[in-house]
Amino acid sequence: MKGAILVVDDEEVVLKSCERVLKPAGYEVSTSTSAQKALQILGENGGFDLVITDIKMPGMDGIEFMKKLREKNPDISVVLITGYPSQESIKEALALRVVDYLPKPFSPALLAETAEKAIEFRKKTRGPESEDFGPEKAEKLTEIINGLKGKPGSLLTVLQKAQELIGYLPPAVQRHIARGLNMPVSEIHGVVSFYPFFSMKPRGKHIIKICLGAACYVKQAEQILARLKGKLQIDLGEVTADRLFSLESVRCLGACGLAPVVVVDKNTHSSVNPDEALDILAQYQ
């Protein structure tokens, strides 16, 4: 099976023809004649990779449907079909992040090609991050955002809590926060990329931070780093293959009296000598 598709259109004939084209191409196809019913189907079965929907429908229209859909399932791929494409509807659709647009009438070949592209796009953007950031965590994150929304300057706190929850801040999480706080994604990304504390890559179960401030430098922090790199077989900023350890550097913890300092998770190890560095790792294995 190449993927699960839900087609929504008020005209039975469109549904039938889509099914005729997509099923032989190897997709699992479900159909719905109204947006309300489609939401119900999606609620019961979360396994869809792609939704193809008409815009003009009686009752709830395609745009309204997408808004509702995005609330529950922010990352599903959506392709729009419409007989009357206008500048207006295209603009609105883009804001809701549709993958593609099918102007009626369309050929079977175009439908198959669009579906394939949309599903591939979904797979590409999914990667491991959708495992780390599933619907359950998304809901928790929404709770965090709602708790802090409206408080001036809450972005940093939201990001810290999000990172605590998910482990890192991949694009999907940043988008989720942007929507929740009603801020541009670019601004969120600007803050995330500015502070070294935030990571956009998956991190290990244990995070090793080695202080490279002036005092720690004088006390051979670089040698400790070299030993850790050698043992873990990774470079600074990387994660071990088993995702047990992340190795990060921090520019001065201000704990100069304790130099050299290595912090693992929330534990501070002070006056570490290079020979002891590997013993610290053993405590977390």
Added chain:
Amino acid sequence: MDKFRANLMVCGGTGCVSGGGLKVKQAVEAQLKEKGLDKEINVVLASCSGFCAMGPIMTVYPDGIFYQKLTPADAPLIVEQHLLKGKPVEKLMYREPLKKQAVPAMKDIPFFNLQVLRALRNKGLIDPESIEEYIARDGYQAAAKALTRMTPEEIVKEVKASGLRGRGGAGFPTGLKWESCANAPGPVKYIVSNDPAVFMDFDPHVILEGMIIGARAVGAGKGYIYMRNEYPLAMQRLQKAMEQAREYGLLGENILGSGFSLDIEIFQGAGAFIAGVGTALLRSIEGKRGMPVPKPPHSTEQGLWRKPTLLNNMETWANIPPLILNGADWFRSLGTEKSPGTKVFAITGAINNGLVEVPMGTPLRKLIFDIGGGIKKGRTFKAVQLGGATGGILPEQLLDIPATYEDFARAGAIMGGGGVAAMDNSNCMVSAAKFSVEFVVDESCGKCPPCRIGTKVLLDKLVDITEGRGVEGDIELMEDLAREIADTSLCGLGQTAPNPVLSTLKYFRQEYEEHIREGWCKAGVCRPLATFHIDAAACKGCGACARACPQKAITGEKKQPHVVNQELCIKCRSCWEACKFGAVQIGPAGLRQELIDRAKGAVAAKEAETAKGVETI
């Protein structure tokens, strides 16, 4: 309250805790219970004593017997011998570095008795999680005085008269800052405390008390304490202190019935060094990228959310309560005319590490050699970096300058957060400068070109020199560039960034020249610029170097001079560090080929001789 015949103060500073201090405490408690002494002897987890190098530490009162480097296994001995039989355990005491004599009492140890405590006056004495103990040591007396017996103008006047200067950076007069903020119009004002920097094991209540006084002086109703997320222990204690202060009516509405209200919130940062710059820190609290903005307007007029904001460093706040309680004249009784009071220093590097407080004007030599215990045997003092990564690096001949803002600035260094990193002769000054610049390149926020681009170019030059690609003219170019960066950068980070380069170029210029002209890093730190070889005359043939060598490049018979195989040597310097006789020498890069040729020559000569021998037979 129960009366105890002895109090055991186990140091609860981050250093001692990470060294196993809590386990020591548990072991001692278990022993006391076993011996039935738990009713007469009290064990307290006290605030950081500052002598981190010796941790875990425990002090036994009333005599003040100081035990260091403890492990849980030492507990039975202390309880049995000291607390039961009354004989302090000599082998766990501090020893004088030279005569190796045990020093039983804390008050006789130079590290402690050369200090004068004001900002850190409760260190090692009280439980940092107990507001009662803080109050018992005159805590919140100053706040009460400021709130009930002084007008805001009188508070500002007192701070101005004291001459207190900001403890975090360039030493701006605190009183002027307070006055400017107090005079700024508007009903909404903020007070902010900078992150603790070297001050991480601070007394949380003293910060709160200082901030209450400051808020009253300028008329602020809301305060923020900026804490980096890397200090979990300090954070936990601060949170607890705030809860207690609220419970006691020292924070919140109508403090001490004075009608004055103040709410303080902890703000967790996200690890950007640039946030140490005031305006950048305020942007960070606003939830933005922590980038500085040009002044004026000053934060005291338009700071957090464009409202008048009083931002002080944590150590500055800690100086406020004793100053208000005892007055400006008392405050001026220590220190110098222009830099009155005391200063906290984090002494570190090749000496005994710790957090110390001394009067301003104390000579650096005293900090490093008397309090810090000096450089270890076999090494010599080479330089000291003052004020952290953007501080100047000074040579031995400047060690007699007094520790004041003016004298540091004149020597090309900064007070900064109070970092004093001593380096011994195993350090290369070009590498030390390179490391500091690397730091700024990483931490520059990127807003202004001199700091963003200038420091990168500076770093490239330094990398070239340390890797043997330095050319004539590099030194002059770096000097020009460094001055330009200092003059044109937007904030304190960029303005101080070139300090390590300018100061090493001034005091250790010869070292740069040796790197460039002779291809020689005499400390053996820059690997491409060193050749390690053994002086046959000095070598005793002890084999320590051969055992230390990871490459097995050193060979030789026992008690015979050893030889380094240059083709195997990776220049890790292990042999130099292992040799007790100074026989391992560091030569210029060019020597390597010469030694290889000579070794080959010797082999060839030997072969030729053998061949000749064969012929004659």
